[in-house]
Amino acid sequence: MATHAAYMHGTKLSVGSVLWSWITTVDHKRIGQLYGVSAFFFFLVGGIEAVIMRLQLAQPDSTLVGAQRFNELFTMHGTTMVFLAIMPMSAAFFNYMIPLLIGARDVAFPRLNALSYWVFFSGALLLHLSFLAGTVPDAGWFGYANLTSAQFSPTHSIDFWMLGLQVLGISSLMAGFNFIVTIINMRAPGMTLMRMPLFVWMSFVVQFLVILAFPAITVALILLMFDRFFGTLFYAPAGGADPLLWQHLFWIFGHPEVYILILPAMGIVSEVLPTFSRKPLFGAPVVIYSGIMIGFLGFGVWSHHMFSVGMGPIADSAFSISTMLIAVPTGVKILNWIGTLWGGRIQFSSPLYFSLGFIAMFTLGGLSGVMHSSPPVDLQQTDSYFVVAHFHYVLFGGSIFGLFSGVYYWWPKIFGKLLDERLGKVHFWLMLIGFNVTFFPMHFLGLIGMPRRIYTYAPDLGWNFWNMVSTMGVFVIVLSFLVFIWNVIATTRSGAPAPADPWDGRTLEWTIPSPPPVYNFATEPVVHARDDFWVQKHGDGHGAPPRKGAPAAHVDTASIHMPPPSYWPILLAGALFVMFSGALVSIYQVVGGGLLTLYCMIRFMLEYHHQTDVGPPAGGPH
Amino acid sequence: MRKSLLSRIPAALLLLAVALLLSSCGWSMWDSPMTTVRPKSGFGRVTHEIFMLISWWTLGIGIAVEAGLLWVCFRYRERPGAPIPKQVHGHTVLEVSWTIVFALILLIFAIPTISAIFKTQEAPAATALRVDVGGRQWWWEFKYPDLKVVTANELHLPAGQTVALNLHAPDVIHSFWAPRLGGKRDVVPGRVNRITLAPDEPGEYPGQCAEYCGMSHANMRFRVIVHTKADFEKWVAAQQRPPVQPTDPLAQKGQDLFSQSACVGCHTIAGISGGVLGPNLTHFGSRKTMGANLMVNTPENLARWIENPGHMKPGVLMPDLGMRGEQSKALAAYLLSLK
Ligand code: HEM
Ligand SMILES: [Cu+2]
Numbered sequence: 001m002a003t004h005a006a007y008m009h010g011t012k013l014s015v016g017s018v019l020w021s022w023i024t025t026v027d028h029k030r031i032g033q034l035y036g037v038s039a040f041f042f043f044l045v046g047g048i049e050a051v052i053m054r055l056q057l058a059q060p061d062s063t064l065v066g067a068q069r070f071n072e073l074f075t076m077h078g079t080t081m082v083f084l085a086i087m088p089m090s091a092a093f094f095n096y097m098i099p100l101l102i103g104a105r106d107v108a109f110p111r112l113n114a115l116s117y118w119v120f121f122s123g124a125l126l127l128h129l130s131f132l133a134g135t136v137p138d139a140g141w142f143g144y145a146n147l148t149s150a151q152f153s154p155t156h157s158i159d160f161w162m163l164g165l166q167v168l169g170i171s172s173l174m175a176g177f178n179f180i181v182t183i184i185n186m187r188a189p190g191m192t193l194m195r196m197p198l199f200v201w202m203s204f205v206v207q208f209l210v211i212l213a214f215p216a217i218t219v220a221l222i223l224l225m226f227d228r229f230f231g232t233l234f235y236a237p238a239g240g241a242d243p244l245l246w247q248h249l250f251w252i253f254g255h256p257e258v259y260i261l262i263l264p265a266m267g268i269v270s271e272v273l274p275t276f277s278r279k280p281l282f283g284a285p286v287v288i289y290s291g292i293m294i295g296f297l298g299f300g301v302w303s304h305h306m307f308s309v310g311m312g313p314i315a316d317s318a319f320s321i322s323t324m325l326i327a328v329p330t331g332v333k334i335l336n337w338i339g340t341l342w343g344g345r346i347q348f349s350s351p352l353y354f355s356l357g358f359i360a361m362f363t364l365g366g367l368s369g370v371m372h373s374s375p376p377v378d379l380q381q382t383d384s385y386f387v388v389a390h391f392h393y394v395l396f397g398g399s400i401f402g403l404f405s406g407v408y409y410w411w412p413k414i415f416g417k418l419l420d421e422r423l424g425k426v427h428f429w430l431m432l433i434g435f436n437v438t439f440f441p442m443h444f445l446g447l448i449g450m451p452r453r454i455y456t457y458a459p460d461l462g463w464n465f466w467n468m469v470s471t472m473g474v475f476v477i478v479l480s481f482l483v484f485i486w487n488v489i490a491t492t493r494s495g496a497p498a499p500a501d502p503w504d505g506r507t508l509e510w511t512i513p514s515p516p517p518v519y520n521f522a523t524e525p526v527v528h529a530r531d532d533f534w535v536q537k538h539g540d541g542h543g544a545p546p547r548k549g550a551p552a553a554h555v556d557t558a559s560i561h562m563p564p565p566s567y568w569p570i571l572l573a574g575a576l577f578v579m580f581s582g583a584l585v586s587i588y589q590v591v592g593g594g595l596l597t598l599y600c601m602i603r604f605m606l607e608y609h610h611q612t613d614v615g616p617p618a619g620g621p622h
Numbered sequence: 623m624r625k626s627l628l629s630r631i632p633a634a635l636l637l638l639a640v641a642l643l644l645s646s647c648g649w650s651m652w653d654s655p656m657t658t659v660r661p662k663s664g665f666g667r668v669t670h671e672i673f674m675l676i677s678w679w680t681l682g683i684g685i686a687v688e689a690g691l692l693w694v695c696f697r698y699r700e701r702p703g704a705p706i707p708k709q710v711h712g713h714t715v716l717e718v719s720w721t722i723v724f725a726l727i728l729l730i731f732a733i734p735t736i737s738a739i740f741k742t743q744e745a746p747a748a749t750a751l752r753v754d755v756g757g758r759q760w761w762w763e764f765k766y767p768d769l770k771v772v773t774a775n776e777l778h779l780p781a782g783q784t785v786a787l788n789l790h791a792p793d794v795i796h797s798f799w800a801p802r803l804g805g806k807r808d809v810v811p812g813r814v815n816r817i818t819l820a821p822d823e824p825g826e827y828p829g830q831c832a833e834y835c836g837m838s839h840a841n842m843r844f845r846v847i848v849h850t851k852a853d854f855e856k857w858v859a860a861q862q863r864p865p866v867q868p869t870d871p872l873a874q875k876g877q878d879l880f881s882q883s884a885c886v887g888c889h890t891i892a893g894i895s896g897g898v899l900g901p902n903l904t905h906f907g908s909r910k911t912m913g914a915n916l917m918v919n920t921p922e923n924l925a926r927w928i929e930n931p932g933h934m935k936p937g938v939l940m941p942d943l944g945m946r947g948e949q950s951k952a953l954a955a956y957l958l959s960l961k
C-alpha cells in the first residue's frame with residue numbers, strides 16, 4: 001500500500017515500486033495509458049509486417065520472403081491491426097477519457113478494468129508466442145473454415161490464433177460491460193443522455209456492439225476448437241456440414257467489428273471539430289441517432305462479405321439493400337461534420353488536421369464501399385486489391401486518422417505537455433501523402449484483376465508499375481511515424497507544459513488540471529447543457545451570459561478515497577493464460593490452469609470481503 | 623505563411639493525382655490481360671454497366687464532398703480578430719432533405735442491381751455447354767461430361783455459346799475468377815455453385831483462384847481459351863482421341879518410367895493409368911502452360927518440375943519422386959508427346 005500512497009501524493013519511488021504500481025494499478029487513467037502504449041507497440045509490429053509484405057509485392061516473381069512467410073505476414077498483420085492495435089487504441093481512449101468526459105472519478109468496476117487489460121495482454125502474448133513456436137497462424141484474419149480444420153492446417157498455427165482470439169474476446173466483453181455500466185450509472189448530475197459528449201455516445205454504441213458481436217465469434221471459435229481438438233465435424237463437408245457456417249458466424253461478428261473499429265474515431269472527430277471551429281456539433285442529435293442506426297444496421301449486413309459464395313438471388317438482394325441503407329446514416333454524419341465547420345472560425349491545429357484527414361479519406365472509403373454493396377459489381381471486386389484499398393481507406397484513412405486526431409487532441413490533458421504543432425503538421429502531411437500513394441493505386445490493381453492474399457504474381461499482367469508505386473508510398477508512411485515518435489520524444493523532454501484548457505475546449509475534461517489528479521474531480525461537476533464548459537466560459541451564444549461556476553468549495557483532497565491497487569487482476573489473467581495455453585501443451589496444464597483460474601477468481605471476488613471500511617463505491621462521487 | 627502552405631499542398635496533391643490518372647490511361651493500364659473493365663462476355667458486361675453507373679455517381683459525390691470540405695476550410699479559416707461564431711445547433715429541414723437525397727441516389731443503384739442479380743443467376747438453357755469445374759489445392763480440373771473430355775488448368779470454350787460452369791471443390795474453398803469474362807464465384811466443398819456465361823470473342827483470358835486456399839493460393843492460376851466454334855470442334859475431336867504411342871526412344875523410355883512409378887497413382891493417362899489426385903495428363907502435350915498456368919510448357923520447365931515440384935510451387939501436393947537427369951528428361955519428352 002505504500003506505493004499506492006506515494007502515487008496518490010506524488011512522492012518519488014524506486015524503479016521496482018514504480019513497476020509494481022503499474023502492475024497493480026486500478027486507476028482508469030493508468031490503465032488507459034497501458035492500453036495506449038500496448039496498442040502503439042502492436043501498431044508498429046503490424047506496420048513492420050505490412051512493410052515486409054509491400055516489399056515482397058514491389059516486383060513480380062519476387063523471392064524476398066516466399067509463400068509461407070507471406071501468408072503468415074498478412075494473417076498476423078490483419079489480426080494484429082484489428083485486435084491489438086485499433087481496438088486497444090480505442091480502449092485507451094475509453095479508459096482515459098470516458099470518466100473525465102462524464103465527470104466521474106473512475107469507471108464502475110476498476111478492478112474489472114485492470115483485469116480486462118491484463119487479459120488482453122495474455123491474449124496478445126499467446127498469439128505472438130506462435131512466432132517463438134515457429135508455427136505462425138497462416139489462414140488470414142478471417143480464418144475461413146475448412147482451411148482451418150486439422151486436416152488442412154495440421155500444425156499448431158491455427159490453435160495459437162483460435163486460442164488467442166478467445167482470450168482477447170473475454171477481455172473485450174469485460175470492458176464492454178464495464179463501460180456500459182459506467183456510462184449509464186456514473187454521469188455527473190445534470191448530464192442527461194442527450195447532453196453526453198459525442199465521443200461517449202459513440203463509445204456507448206460500440207460497447208453494445210462488443211457485447212452482442214463477440215459472443216458470435218466465441219461460438220464460432222469454440223466450434224472450431226471442437227473440430228480441431230476432438231474431431232467433431234461442425235465445419236467439415238465430409239461430415240455433411242457446410243463450411244459456410246463459419247462465414248456466417250464470423251461475419252455476424254466481423255461486420256459489427258468494423259463499426260467497433262470506426263465509431264470511436266467518429267466520436268473523436270465529433271469532439272475535435274466543434275472545439276476547433278468553435279461551434280457546437282451541427283445536428284448533434286442526428287449524429288447520435290445515426291451512430292445508433294449504424295450500429296443497429298451493422299448486424300444486418302454480414303452477408304455482404306459473402307456475395308460470391310452463391311447464396312442465391314433473394315439473399316443477395318436483401319443484403320445488398322441493407323448494405324446500401326447503411327450508407328445513409330454514414331453520409332448524413334459526413335455532412336453534419338462539414339456543417340459543423342461551416343460558418344465556424346476554424347483553427348488549424350494538428351488535431352483538426354487529422355480530423356479533416358479522417359473526413360476526406362473516410363468519405364472515399366465509404367464511397368468505394370457503396371460500390372461493392374451492389375453484388376454484381378462486388379463479384380468483380382471482392383477478394384481483389386480493390387477491397388484491400390477500400391478497407392484501408394476505412395480503417396487507416398478512417399480509424400487511424402481519427403485516433404491520431406484524438407492523440408493530438410488529448411495528449412496535453414494526459415501527459416501535461418503540448419506536442420509540437422509544426423511536427424504534428426509534418427506528420428499529418430506525410431501520412432496523408434504516403435497513405436494515398438500506397439493505397440489509391442490498389443483500386444486500379446483490383447480493377448485490373450489483381451487478387452488479394454497472393455505472395456507473387458506474373459510479370460506480364462500489367463500490375464508491376466502500380467505495385468512499385470504502392471510500395472514506395474509505404475516508406476512515406478514510415479517516415480511520418482518517425483516524425484511522430486520524434487515529436488513525442490522531443491516534447492516529453494522539453495515541451496511546453498500544458499494548461500488545463502489549451503484548446504478552449506467545450507467538455508468537462510478541460511475543467512481539471514493537466515494531467516488530471518488521481519481523483520479527477522475534486523468536487524463533483526454539475527452539468528447544465530451540452531458543451532457545459534463552453535457555456536460557462538462564453539455563454540450559450542443566444543444571449544445568456546457566461547455562467548460562472550460556483551466558487552470551488554475547499555475540498556480536502558487527501559480524504560478522497562480511491563480504490564486501492566490489486567494484484568489479483570494480473571494473477572487471474574496469468575492463470576487464464578496458463579489454462580488456454582495448456583491446450584497447446586497438455587490436458588494437465590488445462591486442468592491445472594483451470595483450477596488456478598478458479599482460485600484466482602474467488603480471491604479476486606473476495607478481495608475486500610473481510611474489510612469493513614471499503615470506502616465509497618469505487619470511482620463514483622455519488 | 624500559413625495560408626500559402628495550406629493552399630499549395632492540396633493543389634499539388636490534386637495535380638499529382640490527375641497526372642497519375644492521365645498517364646495511367648496513356649499506358650492503357652485498363653487493357654491488362656485480367657482487366658475487369660473491358661468485359662468479353664454477357665455476364666461481364668451486365669456487371670460492368672452497373673459498375674460504371676455507380677462509379678460515375680460516386681465519383682461525382684466524392685468530388686463534391688471533398689471540394690465542399692476544402693472550400694469550407696478556406697472560407698472559414700480563422701482570421702485574426704474574428705468574433706466567436708454563431709452557435710448554430712442544427713437545421714432540421716436541411717438534415718431531413720439530405721437524408722432523403724441519399725436514399726434516392728441509392729435507389730438509382732438498387733434497381734439495376736437487383737435486376738442484374740436475377741439476370742446473372744438465371745438457370746442456364748438446356749442447350750448450354752456443361753463444364754464441371756473442380757477447384758483443388760492448387761490447380762483446376764475441367765471436365766466436359768457431355769463431350770467426355772477432361773483437361774486441367776486450361777478451359778477451352780467456343781465463342782458465342784452459353785456455357786454453364788458447375789463448380790465444386792473436393793478440399794477447401796476456392797473461387798473461380800476469369801476477370802474479363804465476369805465476376806467470381808466461390809467453389810465451396812459440399813456444394814455445387816454455378817456460373818453461366820457466353821464468351822464473345824476468341825482469345826486467351828487468364829484467370830486465378832480468388833479465395834485464399836492455403837500455401838500456394840497465388841499459384842492457382844488458369845487460362846480460358848476461347849475458340850471459334852469450328853476450332854472448338856477440332857479441339858474436342860483431338861481431345862477425344864486416345865493418345866498416340868510415342869515413337870521417339872526417349873519418350874518411349876519416359877512412358878515405361880511413368881507406368882512403373884508412383885506417377886500412375888495420381889495421374890490419369892487414357893490407356894495407361896487412372897489416378898485422380900492430380901491433373902489428367904492424357905493430352906498434356908497440347909497444353910500451353912503447366913503447373914496451373916505457372917510457366918510455359920517446355921521440356922526444360924517440365925523436367926525441372928518433375929525433379930522438384932515443391933521448388934516451383936511451394937506446398938504442392940505432388941511429391942519429389944527422385945527422378946533425376948535422364949529420367950526426368952525422358953518423362954518430360956513422353957508427356958510432351960501426348961498431343
Ligand atoms: C503501413 C500501413 C499498412 C500497409 C502498407 C498495409 C498493407 C496491407 C497489405 C499489403 C495487405 C495484404 C493484402 C492481401 O494480400 O490481401 C493488408 C491486409 C490487411 N490489412 Fe493492412 N496495411 C496497413 C495498415 C493497416 C491498418 C492500419 C489496418 C487496420 C485495421 C490494416 C488492416 C488490414 C487487414 C484486416 C488486412 C487483411 C488481412 C487478411 O487478409 O487476413 N492494415 N494490409
Ligand atoms: Cu484456390
